[in-house]
Amino acid sequence: MTRRIKRLKDFEISLVLMNDEFIRPPRDSQRNWILNRSIAEFTDDLMHMDAVSRRFVRGSDSIPLQDRAQAILEDYEIMEDWQMPIMKAMASAVTESHGDILEIGFGRGISANFLQESGIKSHTIIECNDSIIDRYHDWKKNYPAEDIKIIRGKWQDVIHDLGDYDGIFFHTYPLDTDDYLEQIADSVTFAEHFFAAAADHLRNGGCFTYQSNEIDSLSRGHQRLLFKHFTKFSLSLMHPLNIPDNIKDAWWADSTVIVKAVR
Numbered sequence: 001m002t003r004r005i006k007r008l009k010d011f012e013i014s015l016v017l018m019n020d021e022f023i024r025p026p027r028d029s030q031r032n033w034i035l036n037r038s039i040a041e042f043t044d045d046l047m048h049m050d051a052v053s054r055r056f057v058r059g060s061d062s063i064p065l066q067d068r069a070q071a072i073l074e075d076y077e078i079m080e081d082w083q084m085p086i087m088k089a090m091a092s093a094v095t096e097s098h099g100d101i102l103e104i105g106f107g108r109g110i111s112a113n114f115l116q117e118s119g120i121k122s123h124t125i126i127e128c129n130d131s132i133i134d135r136y137h138d139w140k141k142n143y144p145a146e147d148i149k150i151i152r153g154k155w156q157d158v159i160h161d162l163g164d165y166d167g168i169f170f171h172t173y174p175l176d177t178d179d180y181l182e183q184i185a186d187s188v189t190f191a192e193h194f195f196a197a198a199a200d201h202l203r204n205g206g207c208f209t210y211q212s213n214e215i216d217s218l219s220r221g222h223q224r225l226l227f228k229h230f231t232k233f234s235l236s237l238m239h240p241l242n243i244p245d246n247i248k249d250a251w252w253a254d255s256t257v258i259v260k261a262v263r
């Protein structure tokens, strides 16, 4: 059995390894280095979480998640206004090639406007909600000459029939409680369930962007997931976000990280 204890003013970390073969590189000094580094990282993470937790807003009581696939939603239920700068930054990250762009989730059309303003060759949108598709048809009138099309359905059901793109913009939300549990509660980032599909539909050198659900940096677990599907990635820290105190969304911090991953 191996024990490590680290005591600080505000907390104590105790690590007990029950199995002497767990983490067993050739030399004991290497094992010590790994264990010490792991505890140091955890300590550092807790200290940062202490600091960022003081920048949280209270937020509203969470609304039970109903089936949203075909719900008729108010603007703020689709996406709150404070997210607009994030949409702009993601659109700018994904359109550097000015090529063929796939957008998952039309919503209020805010990101679609930013994508169009960047000057792109073509714009394909996947959207499952019929009332949002009605919004799309009104929005499309603003861009009569542009190569824009919408594919109706959940991306999980329709993406296989599509080709490859230079950029993929991903911004959906869980559609029901099962989605919520699988895609948010059990995952380091909501976008994880889309990583494989994104990599499958990107041209070499093409890029994929999403909001990370992380506050001030990217966790190691998150980075390892990215490296399973992409060759490199870059991060942008959005801070400060103008978060209203009565925010309805499941986000309370005044910063977030957006990711641009390259295939």
Ligand SMILES: C[S@@+](CC[C@H](N)C(=O)[O-])C[C@H]1O[C@@H](n2cnc3c(N)ncnc32)[C@H](O)[C@@H]1O
Pocket (backbone or CB within 6 Å): 069, 078, 079, 087, 104, 105, 106, 107, 108, 109, 110, 111, 112, 126, 127, 128, 129, 132, 153, 154, 155, 156, 171, 172, 173, 174, 175
């Ligand atoms: C947060 S909104 C997108 C907001 C948009 N980026 C904007 O700037 O207005 C999410 C959208 O994704 C759609 N959506 C959610 N899950 C989906 C899925 N599995 N397949 C296709 N669309 C989905 C929703 O209907 C909604 O229109």
